[in-house]
Structures are given as structure tokens and as C-alpha cells.
Amino acid sequence: MAELRWNPMIRDWVIIAPKRQNRPDENTESAKKKILCPFCPGNNDKLPSYYDVWQHDNDFPALSAQSDDAKISKDIMSEHGGDIYKAVPSYGKCEVILYSSDHNSSLSLLPEEHLVKLVELWSNRYKILSADPKIKYVFIFENRGDKVGVTISHPHGQIYAYSTLPKKIEVELESSKMFYEEQNKCLFCRINEEEAEFKRRVIYKNKHFIAYVPFFTDYAFGVYIASVYHKTKITDFTTDEEKRSLADIIKMITGAYDKLYDIPFPYMMCMHNAPCNIDEKHTGFEDYYHFHIEFYPPLRNKYQQQYQASSETGVWAHGNPTNPEDKAVDLRIALLKFREGIEQPKNN
Numbered sequence: 001m002a003e004l005r006w007n008p009m010i011r012d013w014v015i016i017a018p019k020r021q022n023r024p025d026e027n028t029e030s031a032k033k034k035i036l037c038p039f040c041p042g043n044n045d046k047l048p049s050y051y052d053v054w055q056h057d058n059d060f061p062a063l064s065a066q067s068d069d070a071k072i073s074k075d076i077m078s079e080h081g082g083d084i085y086k087a088v089p090s091y092g093k094c095e096v097i098l099y100s101s102d103h104n105s106s107l108s109l110l111p112e113e114h115l116v117k118l119v120e121l122w123s124n125r126y127k128i129l130s131a132d133p134k135i136k137y138v139f140i141f142e143n144r145g146d147k148v149g150v151t152i153s154h155p156h157g158q159i160y161a162y163s164t165l166p167k168k169i170e171v172e173l174e175s176s177k178m179f180y181e182e183q184n185k186c187l188f189c190r191i192n193e194e195e196a197e198f199k200r201r202v203i204y205k206n207k208h209f210i211a212y213v214p215f216f217t218d219y220a221f222g223v224y225i226a227s228v229y230h231k232t233k234i235t236d237f238t239t240d241e242e243k244r245s246l247a248d249i250i251k252m253i254t255g256a257y258d259k260l261y262d263i264p265f266p267y268m269m270c271m272h273n274a275p276c277n278i279d280e281k282h283t284g285f286e287d288y289y290h291f292h293i294e295f296y297p298p299l300r301n302k303y304q305q306q307y308q309a310s311s312e313t314g315v316w317a318h319g320n321p322t323n324p325e326d327k328a329v330d331l332r333i334a335l336l337k338f339r340e341g342i343e344q345p346k347n348n
Contacts (some may be wrong), residue, residue, distance in 0.1 A: 002064055002090040012167040017062040032165035039154035041101050052114060053121045054063055054098040062195040063092025063160060091134055097121060097195075099155040106144075106155050106264065108338070109155045109256035110309065115247035116240075122271070129161040130276035132141035137162045137169055137275050140234070145266025147298045147305060157269070165275055172272065172287060180288035188290030190228050200300050201328045202250045204335060206235070211253050213328040218318035220344050221257070221302035221327055225249055226292040232274035233291055253295065261302040268296040 002017040031261055036043040041050055044196055048054070055232075099118060100110060107115065120141050129138045142157035143150050165173075177185035195212040202212045203223060211225045227237075257265035274289045275282060300306040300321055311317045 001085045002062060004090045006086045008084065010167070013164050013204040015062050016087075017090065020060045020062060023039060037103055037152060039096070039098055039152060040103050047098075051098065051129060053100070053117045054284050055121060055125060056096040056098060058094035058096050058158070061094035063090045063094050063162065065091065066095050082285065093129055093132075093135070093159075095125065095129075095159040095161075097125070097140075097157045097159060100159070103106070103112070103154050106254065106258070107142075107250055108258050110155075110251070112244060112247050112251060115172075115251055116243050119234070119237070119243045119246050125159055126234050126273060129159065132161070133277050135161045135164050136165045136277055138273060139166070140271040140273070142267075142269040144269070145264065145298075147266040157176050165278065169272065169275060173285060175274070176288040177282070177285075185292050186230055186288050188226055188292060189230055192228065200325050203256065203328060203331045204244045205251060206248055208242050209249040211249055213324045215324060215333065218312075218320050219235075219298075220306055220320065220322040221294050221295075221297045221331065222320075222324075223253055223262070223295040223331070224292055225253060226290065231291045232286055232289050234273055234331050236291065243266050250293075252338070255342070256335035257295075257297065259334040259338040259341075260330060261299075263302070264297055268298075270294045270296065 001018065002015065004013040005016055006012075007014055025094055031336065038044045039047070039056070041047060046056065097118070099105065099113070099336075110118075126140065128137050129135055133205070139160045139162065140157065141160075146153075176187045179185070183190070191214065194212055195214065196205070196210060201215065203208065204211045205228075208228055209225055210228055211223055213222060214224050216226075231237065237246060254265075254267075254269075257267060271293050273291060278285070298305050298307075306321065311319060
């Protein structure tokens with residue numbers, strides 16, 4: 001059984017899910033010869049023969065809706081021993097969000113109208129998953145490329161619905177609350193203003209969203225997409241114009257990534273929504289928490305990977321071997337190439 005184990009040193013939970021070791025991996029030599037993509041039509045009887053976007057329950061989940069997170073499992077504790085440790089069943093939900101039935105597509109290649117359907121699916125799943133009172137956080141994300149551990153290359157993302165609040169979100173909430181109490185202003189609204197005024201790190205902007213390489217990024221090509229207006233979660237974007245704006249900026253940023261070196265650019269795309277069903281500690285978050293998307297690309301140039309090594313992993317002392325202002329220039333140039341490519345008229 002998958003479980004959550006408490007790390008008393010950093011006061012955070014670790015998901016232990018050994019069954020995920022058995023999930024299919026098309027990157028192995030043996031798999032390359034015989035594996036059929038489980039997300040392509042015809043290879044999985046749980047999928048329709050064709051789809052544009054689709055929600056699919058993860059076949060190898062790290063979290064389980066069958067567990068009871070309110071009950072400490074005596075079986076778990078008796079198996080592992082030690083009264084300093086505690087563990088609970090890993091209650092939650094893991095879903096796969098399929099972007100297209102086309103195995104060779106990607107966010108940057110999909111038409112804006114198609115991406116709007118994806119935005120609507122994300123929003124719908126957030127609404128449904130957050131309705132469970134046991135769920136504290138709904139995390140929408142995408143891992144792209146084998147350099148970030150992707151085992152199936154079919155265009156897809158995932159959603160994890162956690163029964164505990166992830167540590168980074170907790171820190172973001174606390175920092176945002178402190179800033180709001182001191183300045184009477186949302187921290188992210190202020191960051192948006194700072195980046196828009198400085199301009200040099202801004203990559204792209206439309207009516208409802210802005211994308212930039214933030215002043216403090218720890219990844220060479222780390223981009224943040226943030227809502228221009230104060231919104232806390234994806235379900236706050238209710239108008240067609242807002243949904244199209246989000247679809248547009250996601251397409252532009254992922255398109256710029258792919259044009260950087262003319263390769264399918266690897267990244268981790270992490271959508272930060274407001275928490276749900278939280279305790280009194282974080283009441284009032286509507287005033288100070290801000291919807292945004294964080295990109296973590298593992299490349300610092302075409303041939304070199306930016307590793308999270310001892311400093312970053314061992315003591316969380318993150319370092320960036322590049323200058324954010326310089327990388328913003330590279331991304332703006334790449335975005336220009338991408339936009340020129342999609343705006344060129346097709347030959348008859």
C-alpha cells in the first residue's frame with residue numbers, strides 16, 4: 001500500500017509509492033522494440049477511438065482514493081517501527097490529462113481553440129477534485145522530455161490531488177500573507193508590476209497574462225506565467241477571453257522553448273492554484289494568493305543539463321549559472337521565430 005511518511009527534520013510528508021516502479025517506460029531498450037503507447041487510440045480500451053482532450057485515471061497512482069487519511073495505520077507503524085516516525089495511507093487522486101490523440105503533438109503545436117478545451121478540462125477537474133473535503137491541494141502539471149523522467153512521450157500532463165498541503169505551497173502562502181499584512185498588497189501583483197516596469201525580463205504579455213524570467217529564477221530558462229489581474233485559481237477564469245488568453249500565452253511560451261534550439265524542449269510546467277479545504281491558518285488567502293505557472297527547464301544550453309546537485313538538493317541553496325536578463329533576450333528571439341513560423345501563410 002502506498003503511504004505518506006513524515007520527515008520530522010523538515011516537517012513535511014514524503015510519498016512512498018513502490019508500485020510506480022512498474023509503470024511502462026518507452027525509454028528502455030527493450031521497450032523501444034515492443035511497447036505500444038497506452039495513450040494512443042486503439043492501444044487502451046479505457047480510451048475512446050479519438051479524442052481532443054481527455055481525463056484518464058492514472059494506472060500507477062502515487063495517491064489512492066481508497067485510503068483513509070484520517071486514520072493512522074497501525075499496520076504501517078508496526079511494519080516500520082519507531083515511535084519517532086509516523087505514517088498515514090496516501091489518500092488522494094492521480095489523473096493523466098491527455099492533450100491530444102496525436103502522439104506527435106505538443107502544447108506549442110496545438111491550435112489555440114484546442115488549447116482552450118484543455119484549459120476548460122483543467123478547470124473542470126480542479127473544481128471536481130477540490131470538492132472532496134479531504135483534498136487540500138490540487139496540483140496541475142506537465143513533465144516533458146526524458147531529461148525530467150518522462151516515461152511516455154505522448155503529449156500529456158497530470159493532476160495530483162493531495163490530502164496534505166505541499167511544503168512549497170505552504171511557504172508561498174505564508175510569504176504572501178506576510179507581504180499582504182505589511183504592504184496591503186498581493187505579493188505577486190507587486191512582482192508583476194516590477195517585471196512589467198523593468199521590461200527586460202518580460203517575454204510575452206496579453207490582456208490577461210504576463211510571462212517573464214523572474215529576477216530570482218534559479219533555472220536558466222525558468223519562466224513564470226502570472227495572471228495580470230488578481231486571481232487565485234484556474235476556476236476564476238470564467239470568460240472566453242480569459243481562457244483564450246491563457247491558451248495563447250501557454251502556446252507562445254512553449255513555442256519559444258521549442259525554437260530556442262529547434263528541439264522539443266524539456267521542461268516541468270507547474271500550475272500554482274490556491275489551496276482548497278484549508279484550515280484557519282490560511283483563511284483570507286483570496287486577498288493574497290495569486291494564480292501563476294512556473295516552468296523549470298533542465299537545460300542551460302543546447303548540450304548541457306542544469307543539474308540539481310548537492311547545493312540545491314542537500315541544503316536547498318539554489319543557484320543559477322546564467323543571467324536571467326540574458327536568457328530573457330534568448331527567449332524573446334525564440335518567440336519571434338516561433339510567431340513568424342505560425343503566422344506565415346500556408347502554400348496551396
